[in-house]
Amino acid sequence: MNAFVQMKPLTTCERCSVHQRALCGAADPQLQAEFERLSHIRTFRAGETVVGETEEAGFVGNVVSGVLRAQKTMADGRQQIVGLLMPSDMFGRVFARTSQVGIEAATDATLCCIDRHAYEALLARHPELEHRMLLAVLDELDAARDWMLLLGCQSVPERIASFLLILCRRMRNRGCRHGSADGRFILGVPISRRDMAAYLGTTVETISRIVHEMARRRILRIIHPQTFEVLDHARLVDMAGREELDLSETLAGPPADRLYRLPGASRAAQPETGWRKLAG
Amino acid sequence: MNAFVQMKPLTTCERCSVHQRALCGAADPQLQAEFERLSHIRTFRAGETVVGETEEAGFVGNVVSGVLRAQKTMADGRQQIVGLLMPSDMFGRVFARTSQVGIEAATDATLCCIDRHAYEALLARHPELEHRMLLAVLDELDAARDWMLLLGCQSVPERIASFLLILCRRMRNRGCRHGSADGRFILGVPISRRDMAAYLGTTVETISRIVHEMARRRILRIIHPQTFEVLDHARLVDMAGREELDLSETLAGPPADRLYRLPGASRAAQPETGWRKLAG
DNA sequence: GCCGCACCTTGATTCAGGTCAAGGCGCGGC
DNA sequence: GCCGCGCCTTGACCTGAATCAAGGTGCGGC
Numbered sequence: 001m002n003a004f005v006q007m008k009p010l011t012t013c014e015r016c017s018v019h020q021r022a023l024c025g026a027a028d029p030q031l032q033a034e035f036e037r038l039s040h041i042r043t044f045r046a047g048e049t050v051v052g053e054t055e056e057a058g059f060v061g062n063v064v065s066g067v068l069r070a071q072k073t074m075a076d077g078r079q080q081i082v083g084l085l086m087p088s089d090m091f092g093r094v095f096a097r098t099s100q101v102g103i104e105a106a107t108d109a110t111l112c113c114i115d116r117h118a119y120e121a122l123l124a125r126h127p128e129l130e131h132r133m134l135l136a137v138l139d140e141l142d143a144a145r146d147w148m149l150l151l152g153c154q155s156v157p158e159r160i161a162s163f164l165l166i167l168c169r170r171m172r173n174r175g176c177r178h179g180s181a182d183g184r185f186i187l188g189v190p191i192s193r194r195d196m197a198a199y200l201g202t203t204v205e206t207i208s209r210i211v212h213e214m215a216r217r218r219i220l221r222i223i224h225p226q227t228f229e230v231l232d233h234a235r236l237v238d239m240a241g242r243e244e245l246d247l248s249e250t251l252a253g254p255p256a257d258r259l260y261r262l263p264g265a266s267r268a269a270q271p272e273t274g275w276r277k278l279a280g
Numbered sequence: 281m282n283a284f285v286q287m288k289p290l291t292t293c294e295r296c297s298v299h300q301r302a303l304c305g306a307a308d309p310q311l312q313a314e315f316e317r318l319s320h321i322r323t324f325r326a327g328e329t330v331v332g333e334t335e336e337a338g339f340v341g342n343v344v345s346g347v348l349r350a351q352k353t354m355a356d357g358r359q360q361i362v363g364l365l366m367p368s369d370m371f372g373r374v375f376a377r378t379s380q381v382g383i384e385a386a387t388d389a390t391l392c393c394i395d396r397h398a399y400e401a402l403l404a405r406h407p408e409l410e411h412r413m414l415l416a417v418l419d420e421l422d423a424a425r426d427w428m429l430l431l432g433c434q435s436v437p438e439r440i441a442s443f444l445l446i447l448c449r450r451m452r453n454r455g456c457r458h459g460s461a462d463g464r465f466i467l468g469v470p471i472s473r474r475d476m477a478a479y480l481g482t483t484v485e486t487i488s489r490i491v492h493e494m495a496r497r498r499i500l501r502i503i504h505p506q507t508f509e510v511l512d513h514a515r516l517v518d519m520a521g522r523e524e525l526d527l528s529e530t531l532a533g534p535p536a537d538r539l540y541r542l543p544g545a546s547r548a549a550q551p552e553t554g555w556r557k558l559a560g
Numbered sequence: 561g562c563c564g565c566a567c568c569t570t571g572a573t574t575c576a577g578g579t580c581a582a583g584g585c586g587c588g589g590c
Numbered sequence: 591g592c593c594g595c596g597c598c599t600t601g602a603c604c605t606g607a608a609t610c611a612a613g614g615t616g617c618g619g620c
Contacts, residue, residue: 080432082425127407144424151431152360152481201432
C-alpha cells in the first residue's frame with residue numbers, strides 16, 4: 001500500500017494503541033465509524049471497580065492501557081481472579097444481565113467503553129463482527145480451561161512458574177522481544193502479590209517464599225517485588241511441568257510445527273513436587 | 281397449534297430426544313434439513329475416546345444420551361476434567377485445529393456428529409446459528425469461571441457439596457422434578473469416584489471419606505456409590521458455602537428476584553472449614 | 561459357583577501449604 | 591525529616607488433604 005493513500009488524517013480510533021489487536025480494528029470502514037461514534041474513553045485508578053460482580057453493567061469494552069482483574073467473590077470474602085485483562089482484551093458480558101464476574105482496575109487503566117445494548121445491536125447487524133467475537137470467546141474458554149488444569153492439578157511452585165511463563169509469552173506476543181535492550185530478560189509482573197495469590201489460588205506468604213526460593217536457586221533474580229530477571233528459562237519450564245508453556249522455540253526462532261507428546265501412562269499420576277525434582 | 285398440522289411424519293431430527301434443547305433444534309426448516317443431511321449418530325462405550333487431546337478432531341456434535349468428560353492431561357498423567365457434557369451439550373472445537381481438550385465417554389453414549397468444516401460452513405452461512413452458538417459458548421465460559429472459583433477457593437467438602445447441588449439443579453432443569461415419585465430426592469451421580477476426583481481437583485479417598493461423613497451426619501443417604509438420597513438440602517447448601525447454588529426457591533416455587541449480598545468485609549477471608557462450621 | 565478385576569472404603573501417616581505473628585521496606589503526605 | 595500505611599518478607603506452627611496400604615464389594619465371564 002502506498003504511503004500517499006494515507007494522507008487523510010487518522011480518526012481517533014485509528015490512532016488508538018490497541019486498534020490493531022482489538023475486535024474493532026478488524027471492522028470495515030462503516031462499522032469503524034459506528035464504533036467511533038458509540039465508544040468513549042474512561043479512566044480508572046488502581047483499585048477502582050469497573051463493573052460490580054452482581055450489578056448489571058451498562059457497558060462493555062476494551063482495555064486500552066493498564067490491567068484489569070476479572071474476579072469472583074464468595075459470600076465470606078474469599079476471592080478468585082478468573083482472568084487478567086491486558087490492553088486490547090475485551091471486558092464485560094454481552095447478552096446477559098450479569099455474568100457474576102466483577103471487573104476492577106488492577107493498575108491505573110484506560111478503557112474504551114461502549115453501551116452494552118448498542119454493542120449487541122452492532123453484533124446483530126454485523127455478522128462478521130459477531131464471528132470475530134465468537135473466535136475471541138472460544139479462545140477465552142480455552143484459556144479458562146487451561147487455568148482449571150492449573151488450579152486443579154498443579155502444585156503452587158508449578159503454578160507460579162506457569163504464571164511467569166505465560167507472562168513471558170504475553171510480553172513476547174505483544175512484540176516486546178526482550179524486556180531489556182541488553183539481552184537480559186526482564187519480566188515485569190503487572191499485579192501485586194495479593195492479586196497473584198488470588199489468581200493462582202494460594203496466599204501471599206506462599207508466593208513470597210517460593211519466589212525467593214527461585215531466586216536462591218538462580219532461576220530468577222528479584223530486581224523489585226514486581227520485577228524479575230529470568231536467569232534460567234529452561235528450569236522455569238521444568239518447574240512449570242507443562243511443556244506447552246515452553247517458549248524456547250520462540251526465543252530461538254520461528255516455532256516448528258509442534259509435536260504433542262502422548263499423555264503419561266498412569267491416569268492418576270502424582271506430581272513430582274516442584275522442589276524435589278529440581279534438585280538444588 | 282392444531283394437532284392436525286403435524287400429520288406430516290416427523291423427520292429423524294425431530295424425533296431426536298435432545299432436539300428441543302440443542303442448537304440444531306432452533307434452526308429454521310431449511311437449516312434443519314441441512315443438519316439432517318450432514319449429521320450422523322455414533323455410539324461410544326464407557327471409557328472410549330471421542331476426541332484425543334492432541335489430535336485434530338474432524339467433527340463436532342451434540343450429546344444425545346450418556347455423559348462425556350472433557351479433560352486435559354499433563355505430561356506426567358495428572359488429569360483435570362474441565363467439563364461434564366450431558367445430553368444436548370455440544371462438544372468439539374470449531375475454528376481451531378485443536379483446543380487441547382480431550383473428550384471421552386464417561387458412560388455409554390450416543391452422539392450426533394457433524395463434520396467440523398461442514399459445521400463451520402453452516403455457521404458462516406447462517407448468522408442466526410452462529411449467534412446462538414455465541415450465546416452457548418458465553419454460558420460455557422461463565423460455567424468455566426465458576427469452576428475456577430470452586431477449584432481456587434473452596435475446600436474439598438465445599439466442592440463436593442457444590443457439585444452435588446449443581447447435579448440437583450441440572451436434574452431439575454431437565455425437567456426431572458424429583459428423582460423419585462414419592463417426594464424423596466434421589467440423586468444419581470453419572471460418573472465414577474475417579475472422575476469426580478478429577479473434576480473436583482481431589483482424590484477418590486478424600487471423596488469417599490467426605491461422602492460417608494455426610495451420610496453419618498444425615499445430609500444424604502448412600503443408596504449405592506453413585507446414588508444418593510438428599511436428606512437435608514439446607515445443610516447441603518450451607519456446606520457448599522455458595523448461596524447461588526441454593527435451589528430452595530425452585531423447590532418451593534418460582535424464584536424471587538434474588539438479592540445478592542455484598543462480599544464480606546475482609547478481602548482475604550479464610551473459609552470456615554466445611555465440617556467445623558456445621559457442628560455435628 | 562468361583563475367579564478376577566475394577567471400584568470403593570477405611571485407617572495410618574505424611575507433608576504442602578495455609579495460618580498466625582512479627583517485623584522490614586518504600587513511599588506519599590505533611 | 592518523620593510518620594503511617596500498604597505491601598512484602600520471614601519464621602513458627604498447624605492442619606486439611608494427599609499418600610500409602612490394606613481390605614471390602616459387586617459384577618461379568620466362564
